[in-house]
Amino acid sequence: MLGIEDFFLKSIMTNPDFLSTGPVHNVNLLLPAFFDKVQKSILLYKQSYPAQDIFMLETYRSNTLQEIYFNRGASKLKKDGMHHFGIACDCMFVIDGQRTFKGDVELLRRIHEFMGLTILGMWDSLHVQYIPVGEQQALRAAVTGRIATFQKESGLPVTSEPDGATITEATNQFPRWA
Ligand SMILES: [Zn+2]
Numbered sequence: 001m002l003g004i005e006d007f008f009l010k011s012i013m014t015n016p017d018f019l020s021t022g023p024v025h026n027v028n029l030l031l032p033a034f035f036d037k038v039q040k041s042i043l044l045y046k047q048s049y050p051a052q053d054i055f056m057l058e059t060y061r062s063n064t065l066q067e068i069y070f071n072r073g074a075s076k077l078k079k080d081g082m083h084h085f086g087i088a089c090d091c092m093f094v095i096d097g098q099r100t101f102k103g104d105v106e107l108l109r110r111i112h113e114f115m116g117l118t119i120l121g122m123w124d125s126l127h128v129q130y131i132p133v134g135e136q137q138a139l140r141a142a143v144t145g146r147i148a149t150f151q152k153e154s155g156l157p158v159t160s161e162p163d164g165a166t167i168t169e170a171t172n173q174f175p176r177w178a
Pocket of ligand 1: 083088089090124126127128
């Protein structure tokens with residue numbers, strides 16, 4: 001689905017931050033086509049506010065951290081949110097040299113929608129993602145299927161999960177971060 005499952009297998013599962021328990025800011029863990037669109041959104045926003053800047057505060061999120069957020073009530077999802085697949089990020093503004101959430105949130109959200117990206121409700125107002133909420137289940141299934149295919153091809157037990165043996169094998173076959 002849009003190359004996301006391949007990106008997950010080859011670039012996310014193999015990244016040293018895959019199991020990170022802290023927030024990840026690395027934009028290399030975002031699907032390049034998604035990253036491009038968010039960057040264009042930011043450029044458009046800055047046409048209205050040349051003195052402001054926007055950066056991508058949290059990009060990829062491990063399932064361990066997702067569960068921590070869930071237990072704190074900070075997220076409605078226990079695992080496999082769109083951050084986990086490299087197709088969501090949370091933005092933050094820089095105004096007068098200070099990081100803040102109080103930029104023109106409404107304008108940024110309208111620009112994201114104009115770019116064909118998906119935003120959520122105001123309860124998560126600075127989150128943006130690559131696919132509509134209605135396609136999330138299909139994406140999760142596509143990723144599971146891709147992992148199972150990889151496990152079959154590599155002679156591994158087919159768990160359809162990114163278990164330790166599968167991460168090791170993927171890292172050997174796709175040494176992108178070595
Ligand atoms: Zn988010």
